[in-house]
Amino acid sequence: MQMGIVVGRITATRKDENLVGTKLLITQPIGLDGQVLPNPIIAVDTVGAGIGERVIYVTGSMASRAIRNKDAPIDAAIIGIIDSLEGTTLGG
Amino acid sequence: MQMGIVVGRITATRKDENLVGTKLLITQPIGLDGQVLPNPIIAVDTVGAGIGERVIYVTGSMASRAIRNKDAPIDAAIIGIIDSLEGTTLGG
Amino acid sequence: MQMGIVVGRITATRKDENLVGTKLLITQPIGLDGQVLPNPIIAVDTVGAGIGERVIYVTGSMASRAIRNKDAPIDAAIIGIIDSLEGTTLGG
Amino acid sequence: MQMGIVVGRITATRKDENLVGTKLLITQPIGLDGQVLPNPIIAVDTVGAGIGERVIYVTGSMASRAIRNKDAPIDAAIIGIIDSLEGTTLGG
Amino acid sequence: MQMGIVVGRITATRKDENLVGTKLLITQPIGLDGQVLPNPIIAVDTVGAGIGERVIYVTGSMASRAIRNKDAPIDAAIIGIIDSLEGTTLGG
Incomplete structure (x- = not known):
């Protein structure tokens, strides 16, 4: 797993039917000190996360x-x- | 999942028989600001995406x-x- | 598998019910000389590892x-x- | 999937018995413009590819x-x- | 698959019971010219490889x-x- 911070939300009307009803959050990986790392991903939220929250x-x-x-x-x-x-x- | 932009289409006559009939789109990952990131991938289109569209x-x-x-x-x-x-x- | 060093522990009250009771350790990959590499991950401990230990x-x-x-x-x-x-x- | 170019072939007498009879081709990922990207991989050929051919x-x-x-x-x-x-x- | 060179061996007394009896070799990816690339991994040996051998x-x-x-x-x-x-x- 990775540590991340939720930075946004995506809306997609046209999508795979099995994604209907999911909440798609843009999440950026973060390092130990909380610094934001490159390459955001889109993750399905399963725990009620909101923008700005640090997540697993x-x-x-x-x-x-x-x-x-x-x-x-x-x-x-x-x-x-x-x-x-x-x-x-x-370090590292 | 990742955010991407469709930048091209590939034609391949000689291919795995299970790929016959699929639409193979060259897609580049994009960042939060829409900036294009390196390393394009080839993805099977399942939602009717076209060149220039931003996709998941x-x-x-x-x-x-x-x-x-x-x-x-x-x-x-x-x-x-x-x-x-x-x-x-x-940032990041 | 990779070589890593345990550098921390994460507490998460709100989480997937199947993670309840797991110990979530922040682990950083290390190189041959023990140097710490970037991009820590969160791993479930299954062998009783502690902070500072070198692990697989x-x-x-x-x-x-x-x-x-x-x-x-x-x-x-x-x-x-x-x-x-x-x-x-x-080298490398 | 990725775009690649076949750059070589590997011979291995001592190998997993389930690899006997496979053709193992060294393939390097390529970008949109055909430029060769780092980190070659070894792929099993299933379509009769040869050295120098651009493949998926x-x-x-x-x-x-x-x-x-x-x-x-x-x-x-x-x-x-x-x-x-x-x-x-x-770009990108 | 990738090309690698075996550079070491790891001993771990405390480990997952399903790893007992396996030989864990530290392997570094190599490029086409044999140059050693970063980020060693730990691989289970299944073909009797030794330190210094080039492997798949x-x-x-x-x-x-x-x-x-x-x-x-x-x-x-x-x-x-x-x-x-x-x-x-x-190149690349």
């Missing part, structure tokens, strides 16, 4: 386990809201 | 859920046309 | 094999603690 | 759909020969 | 097809020893 997201085929519709073609899902983060910055 | 695409094994032929060896599919995008640019 | 982690759908709950939407798991590493640095 | 290749678990042997541990396969490519270069 | 390795869920234990959480496996490589360097 899963990518690849495992993302589909987070939603009820087992036919939906999704490769990213938000599966948690980060409360806190205890850690050490080691 | 899925990659990996989940892409195969977007098409009817469950034997097709595909790892990318366009699954939505972006109407609008509300968001905040956080 | 697996990513993608195979990570879910490391935990008992086969419905959990996880894409990274710590599956070993590195005792020692014999090798040659070839 | 699929990666990940879906690659295994392109071959008959469903036990073969492959993560990349050439599934088409590019005839032509109509498109617009948008 | 597979990543992702397909790697698990190369070993007998179908419950092992592995995402990389060495599946061939490179005898020779005929090719053209196109």
Whole structure:
């Protein structure tokens, strides 16, 4: 999984029928210090996340386990809201 | 999923038989501001996308859920046309 | 799999129900010389790893094999603690 | 899928028994303008591709759909020969 | 699949029980000219590879097809020893 921050929401009228009713959030990966990393992704929200919240997201085929519709073609899902983060910055 | 823009179309006479009849679109990932990112991919169109349109695409094994032929060896599919995008640019 | 070092822990009250009870560790990939590489990930601990320990982690759908709950939407798991590493640095 | 150009062939006597009889081609990803991108991969040829040809290749678990042997541990396969490519270069 | 060179071996006493008995080799990807690329991975050896040998390795869920234990959480496996490589360097 990765740490991310929700930065936007996408509207798409014409889409795969299995995506109807999903909330599609634009999420950018973040580093340990909260710095925003490049390459935003679109993730299906499964925990009621909002813009500006720091979240945990899963990518690849495992993302589909987070939603009820087992036919939906999704490769990213938000599966948690980060409360806190205890850690050490080691650089890198 | 990722945001992309359709930039071209590929013709291939000699190909896997399960790809016959698919529309193969060259799609480049885009960032929040619409800027085009490197490394175009080839995605199977499932929503009637055209060149120049901003789309949502899925990659990996989940892409195969977007098409009817469950034997097709595909790892990318366009699954939505972006109407609008509300968001905040956080840099990165 | 990749070599990593555990650098932190994440707390998330609101999360996928299949993640309840898992220990979510922030792990950074490391190189042959132990140098820390960018892009930390969040991995489910399955071997009792602690902060500062060098670990082996697996990513993608195979990570879910490391935990008992086969419905959990996880894409990274710590599956070993590195005792020692014999090798040659070839640069790169 | 990605666009690539076949640049070589690999011979391996000692190999997984499910790879016996496969043709393993070194393929480099290419961009819209045909420029060669870094990081060559090894793909199983399924369409009779030759060195110098521009091809479509699929990666990940879906690659295994392109071959008959469903036990073969492959993560990349050439599934088409590019005839032509109509498109617009948008930079990136 | 990718071309790599075996550069080391990892010992891990505390590990997933399905990894017991596997040989875990640190492998670095290599380019066409044999130059070593960054980001070493840990791969399960299935062909008797040794340090310094040039190998073919597979990543992702397909790697698990190369070993007998179908419950092992592995995402990389060495599946061939490179005898020779005929090719053209196109740069990139």
